[in-house]
Amino acid sequence: MIIMKFGGSSVGDSSRIAKVAQIVKSRYLDSPVVVLSALHGVTDNLINTAKSSEESGSRVLRAEEIIKRHHTVLGELGLSNELIAEEVSQLRKEMQELDSGKQLTLQVLDKIMSFGERMSVRIMAGCLSSIGMEAKACDSFDIGLITDSNFGYADILPESYNNIRESIANINGIPVVTGFIGKNKEGEITTMGRGGSDYTTSILGAALGAKEIQIWTNTDGVMTADPKVVSTAKNIRRLSYAEEFELEALGANTLNPRGIKPAMDKNIPVRILNTFNPEHKGTLISNCSRLKSRVASITYKNDINVLSISAQKTASEGEFIERVLGLFAKNNIPVNILSIENGNLALTVDEKYDVSAIVKELGKSAKVTMKRNMAQVSLVGNKLGMMPGISETLSESLNRIRVEMIPQPTSEINRSVMVKEAHMVKAVRMLHNTFFGK
Ligand code: ASP
Numbered sequence: 155m156i157i158m159k160f161g162g163s164s165v166g167d168s169s170r171i172a173k174v175a176q177i178v179k180s181r182y183l184d185s186p187v188v189v190l191s192a193l194h195g196v197t198d199n200l201i202n203t204a205k206s207s208e209e210s211g212s213r214v215l216r217a218e219e220i221i222k223r224h225h226t227v228l229g230e231l232g233l234s235n236e237l238i239a240e241e242v243s244q245l246r247k248e249m250q251e252l253d254s255g256k257q258l259t260l261q262v263l264d265k266i267m268s269f270g271e272r273m274s275v276r277i278m279a280g281c282l283s284s285i286g287m288e289a290k291a292c293d294s295f296d297i298g299l300i301t302d303s304n305f306g307y308a309d310i311l312p313e314s315y316n317n318i319r320e321s322i323a324n325i326n327g328i329p330v331v332t333g334f335i336g337k338n339k340e341g342e343i344t345t346m347g348r349g350g351s352d353y354t355t356s357i358l359g360a361a362l363g364a365k366e367i368q369i370w371t372n373t374d375g376v377m378t379a380d381p382k383v384v385s386t387a388k389n390i391r392r393l394s395y396a397e398e399f400e401l402e403a404l405g406a407n408t409l410n411p412r413g414i415k416p417a418m419d420k421n422i423p424v425r426i427l428n429t430f431n432p433e434h435k436g437t438l439i440s441n442c443s444r445l446k447s448r449v450a451s452i453t454y455k456n457d458i459n460v461l462s463i464s465a466q467k468t469a470s471e472g473e474f475i476e477r478v479l480g481l482f483a484k485n486n487i488p489v490n491i492l493s494i495e496n497g498n499l500a501l502t503v504d505e506k507y508d509v510s511a512i513v514k515e516l517g518k519s520a521k522v523t524m525k526r527n528m529a530q531v532s533l534v535g536n537k538l539g540m541m542p543g544i545s546e547t548l549s550e551s552l553n554r555i556r557v558e559m560i561p562q563p564t565s566e567i568n569r570s571v572m573v574k575e576a577h578m579v580k581a582v583r584m585l586h587n588t589f590f591g592k
Pocket residue numbers: 161162191192197198270333334347348349350351352
């Protein structure tokens with residue numbers, strides 16, 4: 155058995171859906187279980203519609219556009235609107251209730267977001283059936299995926315694994331399962347965070363002991379750099395789970411980091427493949443225990459503020475750091491430590507968080523400076539720290555760019571520099587030239 159997940163861009167319109175159906179058909183002998191995202195952009199549309207606050211009736215009208223898009227896709231595939239009639243009527247009802255003043259809680263928003271995946275799986279199962287492949291659309295909660303009640307970022311409950319195994323065994327034909335969503339024990343719909351379909355996929359792979367988990371996307375696997383930044387970026391044949399995890403943490407956007415652990419725990423290989431170039435072998439992510447020391451890829455993260463905080467001499471370094479981190483934690487703002495040296499603490503915060511109150515508070519007892527619009531550019535690769543002269547090569551490659559700061563490495567598989575956002579593209583290209591050639 156294999157799990158095949160197709161993200162939003164792979165199911166953007168009727169021709170793509172038809173293409174996906176052919177890809178699934180071509181892997182039929184591997185007994186595929188399919189996991190799907192919503193049609194491209196639909197989750198955003200649903201959120202924006204639910205949140206819109208124009209004159210009464212507006213949400214219902216906007217929802218009609220989303221419904222029309224799905225009906226158009228069904229029509230183009232020669233399928234009946236009946237396939238999603240139940241979901242459409244529930245979606246209309248939810249939007250009417252919001253228009254009549256019902257409060258948009260996280261719980262209500264999760265229910266509304268769920269329609270994206272609930273409609274896409276029905277369309278795909280219909281399309282597969284139309285080309286002679288028996289298929290069954292499944293809402294993940296109907297095959298036993300149970301989560302906690304953390305609406306918007308729910309997590310799986312352990313009993314789901316057995317439930318899923320039993321349910322899938324009783325399905326005839328190809329199961330086409332909703333990614334991203336679940337239900338709590340009370341039967342209320344939850345979601346597992348944006349991009350959460352990868353998590354569902356990994357959970358299914360682990361539950362079913364799949365031979366391989368395939369994530370079908372729009373690049374030839376994981377690349378040596380973002381192809382939008384480096385046009386000569388190449389495919390990476392193999393990555394370890396740890397490398398992939400690090401890549402995602404440092405800005406890559408191929409796989410939801412939550413999607414790695416369930417597969418890794420069961421040692422199930424994850425292959426990243428290209429829906430638009432299905433013959434390409436993509437990238438195989440596995441435990442790669444014999445991998446040599448190397449640079450695998452160059453990543454970047456924009457929109458970063460760097461805070462430097464130097465403490466008064468009175469507090470011990472430990473107390474000082476605890477106090478600073480405590481303050482961020484209390485305000486639910488995630489931070490990454492870049493370095494701690496002689497009572498100076500440097501950390502990064504995503505620009506989207508307002509830290510002015512914290513800076514003011516810290517300013518009472520410490521000197522605080524903030525650099526805005528920074529980018530973190532990173533090398534990621536197995537046992538990178540053991541490559542002779544890696545730090546020198548890194549600095550020399552960037553000799554024409556001002557490096558604002560060099561964070562202390564957090565592990566043997568990454569080395570980073572902080573540069574101004576305006577220099578990010580140049581920095582990534584220079585490093586790519588050094589490590590992968592032009
Ligand atoms: N449809 C959801 C999103 O757009 C989940 C996913 O695609 O993984 O975030």
